Amino acid sequence: MNLRVLLLGLALAVPLFVVLALGFGHDPRAIDSPLVGKPAPAFALTPLEGGPAVSVASLRGTPVVLNFWATWCVPCQQEHGELQAAARRWRDRARFVGVVYQDRPEAIRAWLTRMGVIGTTLVDVGSQVALAYGVTGVPETFIIGPDGVIAHKFTGPVTAADLDARLSALPGGAL
Amino acid sequence: MLAQLGSALVLAAMGCAMAGTICALAAGRTRSAEAWRWARRGAYGFAACILAATWVMEVALVRHDFGVRYVAQVGSLSTPLHITIVSLWSSLEGSILFWGAILGVYVAVATYANGERDPDVMTWATATWLATATFFCLLLAGPAHPFLPVPSPVPPDGPGPNPLLQNHPLMIIHPPMLYLGYVGMAIPFGHAVGALVAGRLGAAQLQPMRRALLVPWGFLTAGIVLGGWWAYEVLGWGGYWAWDPVENASLLPWLTATTALHAAMLPQRRGAMKAWTLTLVLASYLLTVLGTFMTRSGVFNSVHSFSQSDIGPTILVFLALCTVMSLLLLAARVDRLEGEGDPPAPVSRESAFLLNNLLFVALTFTVLLGTVFPLVVEAVRGTKLSVGEPYFNKMAVPMGVAILFLMGIGPALPWGRPSGARVWETLRAPLAAGGGAALVGAGLGVTAAWPLVTLVAAGIAGWVTLRELRGTISGGRRLLRRTGAYVVHAGVIVMIVAIAISHAYRTDRELELTRGACVAFGGHELCYVGARDVAEPNRTRRVADVKVDGRDALEPALVVYPRMGSPIGSPAVLSTPSHDFYVSLMNLSPDGATAGFHLFRNPLVPWLWVGAGIAALGTVLAAWPVRGAARADGEAA
Numbered sequence: 001m002n003l004r005v006l007l008l009g010l011a012l013a014v015p016l017f018v019v020l021a022l023g024f025g026h027d028p029r030a031i032d033s034p035l036v037g038k039p040a041p042a043f044a045l046t047p048l049e050g051g052p053a054v055s056v057a058s059l060r061g062t063p064v065v066l067n068f069w070a071t072w073c074v075p076c077q078q079e080h081g082e083l084q085a086a087a088r089r090w091r092d093r094a095r096f097v098g099v100v101y102q103d104r105p106e107a108i109r110a111w112l113t114r115m116g117v118i119g120t121t122l123v124d125v126g127s128q129v130a131l132a133y134g135v136t137g138v139p140e141t142f143i144i145g146p147d148g149v150i151a152h153k154f155t156g157p158v159t160a161a162d163l164d165a166r167l168s169a170l171p172g173g174a175l
Numbered sequence: 176m177l178a179q180l181g182s183a184l185v186l187a188a189m190g191c192a193m194a195g196t197i198c199a200l201a202a203g204r205t206r207s208a209e210a211w212r213w214a215r216r217g218a219y220g221f222a223a224c225i226l227a228a229t230w231v232m233e234v235a236l237v238r239h240d241f242g243v244r245y246v247a248q249v250g251s252l253s254t255p256l257h258i259t260i261v262s263l264w265s266s267l268e269g270s271i272l273f274w275g276a277i278l279g280v281y282v283a284v285a286t287y288a289n290g291e292r293d294p295d296v297m298t299w300a301t302a303t304w305l306a307t308a309t310f311f312c313l314l315l316a317g318p319a320h321p322f323l324p325v326p327s328p329v330p331p332d333g334p335g336p337n338p339l340l341q342n343h344p345l346m347i348i349h350p351p352m353l354y355l356g357y358v359g360m361a362i363p364f365g366h367a368v369g370a371l372v373a374g375r376l377g378a379a380q381l382q383p384m385r386r387a388l389l390v391p392w393g394f395l396t397a398g399i400v401l402g403g404w405w406a407y408e409v410l411g412w413g414g415y416w417a418w419d420p421v422e423n424a425s426l427l428p429w430l431t432a433t434t435a436l437h438a439a440m441l442p443q444r445r446g447a448m449k450a451w452t453l454t455l456v457l458a459s460y461l462l463t464v465l466g467t468f469m470t471r472s473g474v475f476n477s478v479h480s481f482s483q484s485d486i487g488p489t490i491l492v493f494l495a496l497c498t499v500m501s502l503l504l505l506a507a508r509v510d511r512l513e514g515e516g517d518p519p520a521p522v523s524r525e526s527a528f529l530l531n532n533l534l535f536v537a538l539t540f541t542v543l544l545g546t547v548f549p550l551v552v553e554a555v556r557g558t559k560l561s562v563g564e565p566y567f568n569k570m571a572v573p574m575g576v577a578i579l580f581l582m583g584i585g586p587a588l589p590w591g592r593p594s595g596a597r598v599w600e601t602l603r604a605p606l607a608a609g610g611g612a613a614l615v616g617a618g619l620g621v622t623a624a625w626p627l628v629t630l631v632a633a634g635i636a637g638w639v640t641l642r643e644l645r646g647t648i649s650g651g652r653r654l655l656r657r658t659g660a661y662v663v664h665a666g667v668i669v670m671i672v673a674i675a676i677s678h679a680y681r682t683d684r685e686l687e688l689t690r691g692a693c694v695a696f697g698g699h700e701l702c703y704v705g706a707r708d709v710a711e712p713n714r715t716r717r718v719a720d721v722k723v724d725g726r727d728a729l730e731p732a733l734v735v736y737p738r739m740g741s742p743i744g745s746p747a748v749l750s751t752p753s754h755d756f757y758v759s760l761m762n763l764s765p766d767g768a769t770a771g772f773h774l775f776r777n778p779l780v781p782w783l784w785v786g787a788g789i790a791a792l793g794t795v796l797a798a799w800p801v802r803g804a805a806r807a808d809g810e811a812a
Contacts, residue, residue: 006506013498019547020468020491022554072334074247078326107331114328 033134033153040066040144041132045099045122048108054097054120056148063094063170064144065119065163068130070101071111073138079157080115086163087118094167099124101138145170177235178243181322184228188275189312191220192305199302202294203372211294214301218286221308222279229276232269232321236262242329245269245321251335253713258336261347264354265336267471267486268321273351275311277358282308285362289383296380300369307361310493318486338736341713342743345405349398353425356395357463360428363388363435364460367453371504374511376442376449385439386798388456392432393794399425400787411744411759413683413775415783418567423546424466427539432459434535441528450509451532457501462539464494469546520592527585534578541570568678576629579671582664583609583636586643608638621676629675633668640664652801659797666790673782683775685761690768697776699723699749699756706767716745719760719770723749731760731772754778 035041044055052058067083069076087096096119100108105123112121124130133142141154143166152166195217202211232245236259241247249262249269264270282304289297315321340346366384370376402422403415416422435455441448472487519525545562587601612634613627621627644661647654684696693702704720709732718732729747736743746759757775764770 002506002509005509006502009498009502009505013495013502016543016547017491017495017498019550019554020472023550024472024487070334072251072330072332074244074325074330074333077330110331 033150035134035142035150036153038150039148040064040142040150041129043129043132045124045129048100048105048112048121048123054122056144059095059097059144060148061146063090063146063167064142065090065094065096065167066133066142066144067096067098067118067158068101068124068133068135068138068140069098070103070138071107072103075157076139077115079139079159080118082158082160082163083118084116085160086158086167089160089164090167095119097122099129101130101135102127143167143170177231177238177240178322178324181228181231181235181243182316182320184224184231185272185312185315185320185322188221188224188228188279189309189316191217191224192308192312195221196302196305196309199298199305203298203302206294208294211291211298211301214298214305215286218282218301218305218308221305221312222283225272225275225279225308225312228315228322229263229272232263232272233260236260239333241331241333242325243321244323244325247325247330247333249336250333251713252332254335254341255713257347258341258713262336262340264350265340268315268319270350270354271311271314271319271471271486272321274354274358275308275315277351277354278304278308278311278361281359281362285365285387293379296366296369296373296375298369299372300365303365303368304361307364314486314489318489335713335736338714338734338743341736342734342745343405343409345401345408349401349405352394352401353398356391356393356398356425357428357466359387359391359394360432360460360463362391363456367456368501368504371453371508371512374508376453376512381439381442381452384456385436388432388435388439388459389794389798392429392436393791393798395425395429395432396794397787397791399429400784404784404787407780408748409743409745411746411761411773413681413746413757413759413773413777415780418545418562418564420546421466421470423542424462424469426542427546428459428462428466430535430539430542431455431462434532434539435459437528437535438532441525449512450505453512454505455532457505461494461498461501464490464497468494522588522595522598523593524585524588524590527581527588531578531581531585534574534581538571538574538578541574542567545570572625575671576625576632579629579632579636579668582668583632583634583639586661586664587639604642605635605638609634612637621680623679626675626679629672633672636664636668640668655799655801656797659793659795659799662793662796663790664793666786666788666793669786669789670783671786673779673786676779677777677783680778681775683773685771685773687769687771690770694774696774697754697756699776700725701758701772701774703770703772704728706763706770717742717763719763719767719772721747721758721772723756723758729758731758733760733763750781752781755780 040056042056044053046053065083065086083096090096098118098121100121100123103123108121108123122129133140136155139154139157141158141163142150143152143154143163145151151170154162195214198210198217199214201207202214232243234240235243235246236250237256239246239250239252239259241250245266245268249266250259254262262269264273285304286301289300335341363384366380366387370380370384373380399422402425406417407413407415432455435452438448438452438455442452468487468490472490519529545566548562583605584602587605589597589601609631612630616627616630621630640661644658644665647658647661650657682697686694688694688703690703690705693700695701700723702722702725704722706717706719709716709718713736715735716732717735718730721729721731723729727749729749731747732745733742734745744759744761746757748758749756755775755777757777759773759775761771761773
């Protein structure tokens with residue numbers, strides 16, 4: 001056994017492995033949304049079920065869970081149950097608003113019939129709202145405080161526990 | 176139904192690979208012919224099962240069976256059939272399955288080609304291949320399971336594969352080429368492990384190992400070049416290489432494999448540097464595993480990365496195991512392998528080889544350091560940072576030029592201990608050619624230092640390569656490998672000159688044109704004729720029709736895929752022998768009245784692809800099976 005060769009090899013390899021292993025858990029693309037701490041960009045969209053347009057101004061006063069999703073998105077399907085659970089728990093104290101991204105109203109209706117409706121569903125025609133919120137993919141979820149300021153952004157599917165934690169952290173938002 | 180069948184086939188493949196590994200290990204220890212026969216059957220069984228599993232996935236994709244999770248992730252009813260077929264490798268799980276299928280083909284071919292010869296080496300090689308296969312089956316059965324069923328209800332349609340994958344035919348062949356390069360490195364790795372365990376690296380082991388290395392090396396080269404070509408044709412920034420972590424990941428094993436192909440000449444000629452050659456072969460494989468980790472762990476930020484996934488830790492553990500095993504084997508055998516060769520004369524072909532090896536390894540470390548450095552900084556200081564082109568260019572250009580010099584000087588120098596007069600005689604003409612090339616370049620307007628130095632080196636290397644080629648071609652089939660090697664050199668020289676000149680003398684301009692307006696740039700006149708929308712089943716192309724020099728119509732476009740936020744550019748290129756005129760459409764007003772363009776004049780870029788074609792031809796010649804060529808091929812590099 002040539003120990004020199006072994007030690008030299010380990011001296012090269014071990015630091016590399018340590019660095020690579022330390023890289024886990026950091027999302028290299030996780031750049032905090034510049035919108036966090038800023039007033040939520042304005043929009044006004046007609047709900048899928050009809051009725052008056054929903055705007056940021058009309059949502060003021062209650063915490064809002066603004067969820068961007070689409071019927072063609074598998075992770076959205078996975079997070080749907082979690083959103084449902086959170087929406088039940090926060091029924092009177094938070095509004096759950098879904099913004100459907102790049103989709104057709106018929107497909108959305110069929111999907112909601114199958115999966116269950118949560119809160120208010122808005123259709124983002126021309127992806128204007130998604131652009132304003134800097135959405136890079138679905139699902140993405142914004143927590144907006146009662147003051148209309150964005151408190152947090154989730155990229156990817158959320159869990160009910162995540163939502164509970166973030167909503168509870170809002171001023172006066174204990175479960 | 177297809178989901179269950181696929182899962183069962185993956186498990187069967189794992190069973191075959193595992194049983195085969197055990198039999199091969201037993202055969203290696205006990206020399207049992209029966210055990211070895213079963214190990215080889217295991218190899219064929221693994222190949223058959225994993226290929227069948229891949230076939231099942233293709234059937235699921237083509238039938239749009241959205242009950243299979245992978246199909247629900249990447250399939251779409253509106254995707255054309257050929258894109259649906261290749262979406263097998265458009266996302267993580269499918270690409271690992273495809274990886275397994277390629278490994279199956281390699282393992283089966285290598286098992287068949289090596290027959291029952293050299294059992295004390297090849298049993299260990301077979302065990303290594305099948306252990307690798309077992310690992311990939313484990314990934315497929317666990318963290319990267321492509322056949323998981325979708326939680327009901329089954330979605331009626333899917334999003335379709337990544338639009339970038341759909342946007343250019345090169346995307347259909349670039350990934351398979353890279354995979355063939357990456358996966359194939361497992362085969363020479365097995366040969367090297369076998370040679371180390373047996374403590375023997377003679378011609379009988381070197382020849383098959385070198386061939387096994389040459390094949391994936393050729394695919395890796397093709398994959399890297401095709402990736403650059405794809406980036407150039409699709410991404411619209413006018414370049415072909417960005418030193419992105421994943422591009423670097425493919426370059427690292429290429430560098431060590433290239434070094435290994437050259438290092439393998441020395442034990443063949445002199446019986447020296449055996450452990451070094453094996454180290455390079457081992458490193459090439461370990462670096463492909465590192466590359467796999469970099470693309471698939473979510474630790475590196477790159478346009479090429481697959482999404483965050485759980486397979487990162489598994490691959491890292493595998494990489495660590497392979498590294499430790501390689502180091503232990505090397506440490507145990509290095510003293511037994513080395514012969515007592517004399518140190519080479521300072522000016523000789525041996526020295527040139529050594530220097531070439533050192534430069535390549537230094538370049539490998541430079542690229543590795545630049546790639547990993549952002550992770551080090553984040554681990555130590557918690558801040559994000561990226562190492563960009565300036566670092567890589569500053570470090571890589573001098574080393575690349577030095578390698579080009581050696582590509583000329585090395586093959587010109589005689590083996591052994593040549594006299595000064597002999598050295599001068601053989602180098603006189605190439606040096607004159609180098610000076611001539613620089614003068615011609617200067618006459619054509621090349622005035623910057625590095626491009627001129629590159630031209631000198633290219634002139635020397637070009638002269639020597641052509642001189643050697645004249646000799647080897649007259650040797651006919653017997654010298655086919657050497658001919659092939661020098662043809663590769665010729666292609667690489669063309670490529671390096673094209674890279675140096677295109678990099679130093681590229682010009683670009685961004686501008687906005689109204690309909691009917693013209694602009695002069697880079698010796699061409701470009702007129703914006705008008706815009707039109709072309710509706711296709713899976714996308715809409717917003718084309719800006721332009722006319723170059725009043726005759727050539729180009730169609731740069733913005734391509735809009737439904738369910739994808741921003742449009743993808745689709746640049747148009749007019750190639751001439753001296754340069755590319757590259758038109759990238761940046762924006763288009765809704766009525767088409769104005770269009771924003773980014774224009775590039777990229778000198779010599781067409782020669783980059785020509786050079787790559789020449790190199791590919793050379794690789795085919797060098798790998799061509801020729802009886803009786805083995806003894807003649809010791810000198811080509």
